[in-house]
Amino acid sequence: MKTSIATVSLSGDLREKLSAIAKAGFDGVEIFENDFLVFDESPRQLGRMVRDFGLEITLFQPFRDFEGMPEPLRSRTFDRAERKFDLMQEMGTDLVLVCSNVSTAALGGLDRAAADFHELGERAAKRGLKVGYEALAWGRHINDHRDAWEIVRRADHPNIGLILDSFHTLARKIDVNSIRSIPKEKIFIIQLADAPKIDMDLLYWSRHFRNMPGEGELPVQDFMTAVAETGYDGYLSLEIFNDQFRGGSPGAIANDGHRSLLYLGDQIRRANAGIALDVPEMPPRSRVEGVAFVEFAVDETEAPALEAVISMLGFRRDARHKTKNVTVFRQGDIRLVVNAENRGFASSSYMVHGTSAYAMGLLVEDAWAARTRALALGAEAFEQPLDPGEIEMPAVRGVGGGVVYFLDRTTDLGRIWDTEFDPLDEASETRNAGLRTIDHVAQTMAYDELLTWLLFYTSIFEAEKTPMVDIVDPSGLVRSQVVENREGSLRITMNGAENRNTVAGRFIAETFGSGIQHLAFTTDDIFATADALAANGFVALEISQNYYDDLEARFGLDPALTERLQAHNILYDRDEHGEYFQLYSPTYQEGFFFEIVERRSYRGYGAANAIFRIAALRRHLRPTGMPRA
Ligand SMILES: O=C(O)c1ccc(O)c(O)c1
């Protein structure tokens, strides 16, 4: 499978773009005319630079408003084409993309357009060049790949072929089965893009909101399956017009792009035996059975404060690492690991971010296979030296430079708690609060990182993303999207902050980066849990009276229930499946907090309650600008 990306997809100057593209592992690059026009050197030098990066120019584009022009415009477009052919030969590419005419001067008629392409084919052939025709979804006469194909067919010239772009086809909901019967040698290249479903003008949607396959909501996989069924095995080329990507890090966006193509190819290969696409082998996505542990990095002076909070939540000190200053707290199936070592990665993470939940361990069927897949998809390996007797736990770097560990039951990793730790038999200082599992891990990040991590999780694990939800913080919008599996054993909520004044934005600023901002635990009885917590001295985040008045009215709750909820500061929500109860801690350190939930068949995350939670958290946070205590 050969991969390519259009220069328009990335920010930076041409050299920065090419460097990022090469580094991400692409084989080719589409040169966008504008990137070339603002480039200071000759087309020949551009070609040399591309090849020096180990890349191939897959095509030059776009050549606009060509077919169906009346004279004298028609002659002029041919002259213009010859000029572009000169350029192409100098930079060293044999393919130009002609997108369907949008000019008001254009005349319709498939035969007229076919005749124009036949003549262009003759001219291109003289120079050993090829022309690919693409239907723009907003083309004046041609806006459907089926019509573009008919023109190419009638043009009947070996140097004239079709270019399919998933966006144009899928945005217009054109049946992808129409692709299956196109001869593969007439498909000159495949352009891929996804997009979130937004009801808006096609041109505006296309130019501003495209994203990588798998990041959006279009059925790119269906499109690609139809393409693969033709036997097409040429370049898959990303062409992503996206305002955010244009301002983002070219390296990160290029990596996401490369990952998106590998992941797409892998899905197609698994779903269709005998397809032509030559996709790199990798283990399948891992099913996550649960979050086996979350690890906090602290130092010795801050450890007691964190441990006190954890104890108050009903956790008991369960085990102590044989050689390291690491303690495991347990309750139900939950393990919280407090790492106060003054060496190793946890310690450096503490130095940079302060006390933070810097790592999580996910229980999968085959931990090493999960890591192999993650690395095949471009994740960064994480390793650190082991002490004698320690078991190597496979890991990769995750959000904010944190660590995602993989555990399984079948290898030595299944015994890690017994081999590396000594049990502690201390009597617990606090009451068990009935917490059973980790319901979800909530990670806070800058908004422009959200798609990166969404693709990271969904490509490595058997999990899907939910639609994006806007959460209104009094100081700005926070966008929230969830990655979860069907059985609910993996739930990661991601909050993307647009500015640093929101509670989420402040967390990023104060902890010097993205990371886990809160952990939600499950209980089977939120009221019993609330009582146990109160007995342990836990004071829940205080929710306003107005919230409860509104709640009662909204859901028609029994006033006795509202009263109970309010007495414990428990939030409530309901969906078509069932009910949800939430209890929050105040924030600790620079904005970290805990949540306790009881799900009665409810599937969501209480998005409607988020603004009340945020308002309450803000009352607890110290004013911005104050020095740290
Ligand atoms: O938005 C455009 O004009 C445009 C140009 C070239 C393409 O390949 C495309 O998909 C869109």
Ligand SMILES: [Mg+2]
């Ligand atoms: Mg295109």
